[in-house]
Amino acid sequence: MKKIIFCLLSTIVLLALLVGCATTPTPAVTTTPETTPTQETTLTPTTPTVVPTPDNPEIIMASTTSTRDSGLMDVLIPIFQQKTGYKVKPIYVGSGAAMTMGKQGNADVLLVHSPTAELQFVADGYGVNRTLIMHNDFIIVGPPSDPVGINGMTRATDALQKIADAKFNFYSRGDNSGTDVLEKSLWKQIGIIVSATSTTNPNWYIQGGTGAGMLDLLRIASERGGYTITDRATYLANQGILDLKILVQGDPALLNIYHVIIVSPLIFGNVNFAGAKAFCDFMADPETQKIIGTYGVDKYGQPLFFPDAGKADWQVGQ
């Protein structure tokens, strides 16, 4: 009996040691440390490449759930890691929570879509190098039968007004994410004040979800037959499992713009600035931008994101 226990325990210990080994990045070939990762720009993901070894290879990237739920980052992160030797720890939360992580120095770089809050974040000194990456748009989705009759409306606020008048179930993220902030600003424009913490929200306005992002809320709205606002990418990439239809789109107020922001190394000395900069440069790189622009076309018949690097903010969607 002792033998068996001993065998079991020693296996577990051995395996535990393996975990330690597995988590240290082990690039195949090493180059001189002077080579900064950003200089490797002409490599394609398919060519066998010399992977540089950065001094501090770990980057925490905080982003919004739509970049994960659309599948985009699952494509981009491996390419980035292969090109630069950095190891990304992607943490997908809402844009609000991502910026909170940034404000505490708990992330190195952010990929977020909440422009007003982003500008405040940068103005407060927490972020530097805010770089325009891409956009898509928000859409209002709802049951295919469209009980309120908002299908085809061109102004988002008109549609919301109609939902409010009908007191029909509307599902909100309620998590201060980029989508949530935009949605609440639209309600505000038509004089309906809702907030995540308020107990006076109308009873048809439901803040739900497991805090796990856009897709979870879409699933709830789909199962319970209500309306919600979503980014187009998350919806398109998952429409097969959703009983929801696009009802309102094309309003300029529904533009959804993504920026990369580096968490300020001036405030937080332990921020991996070199790694964050490499990620930022990678996202704006013409080659990456091309991948972003074509991602999803084969699967969904249309791109999920439109690359915008190098443009000014006001040019987006023009």
Next chain:
Amino acid sequence: MDTIINGIVQAFWMLVHGDPQVLQIALLSLLVSGAATMLSLLIGIPLGTVLGLSHFPGRRFLVSLVNTGMGFPPVVVGLVVSIFLWRSGPLGMLHLMYTPWAMVIAQLIISLPVVTGFTLAATQQLDPKLRLQILALGASQVQLVWLLLKEARLPLLAAIMAGFGAVISEVGASMMVGGNIVGQTRVMTTAIVAENSKGDFAYAIALSVILMALVYLVNFILTMVQQRSKTR
């Protein structure tokens, strides 16, 4: 219903073909929860033995703490461990957040009270006369404890099973401190949550089947050890 059958079929295929991603996730689950259980045994058995066999002021209070700990909500453990391990936290310089080690720490905190509590109960229920008898035969303190633990081996193996069961099935804390990062900190339970929200139910069920098989396998081995020792 079809989903469940598809899931079970898919689970078999993934095992037969040795789907690398599934194997990697299953292995990490086993490693993290195994390491956490091991550590909690190393700390919990001595602690539970001391609490079970000795008498000192404040002992009852400590026992009540252990018993409460057996029902610790994993998400609370996850939150507290996160606060400590974030870069802005007191242990931030260790860079453990979003690594398997962070998950081991969180799971250790979850399983330690379980192991301690079971050990405590196991040593406490031993006949006090046994203790007198062993001492009367001239055993040293160390020999006494060793013999008593040997006598309590059946419930002690139950402690291992309970401790391991608590952490292998846990999702809240692992999600919070691990981040469910593919290839780094994704374990069975967090993968099931992620697949479920993606709507890939068949894959989620396949993972569930494999997780349950894994838990069963570990408990089967432990039960064999436990029951074999009973017949001797």
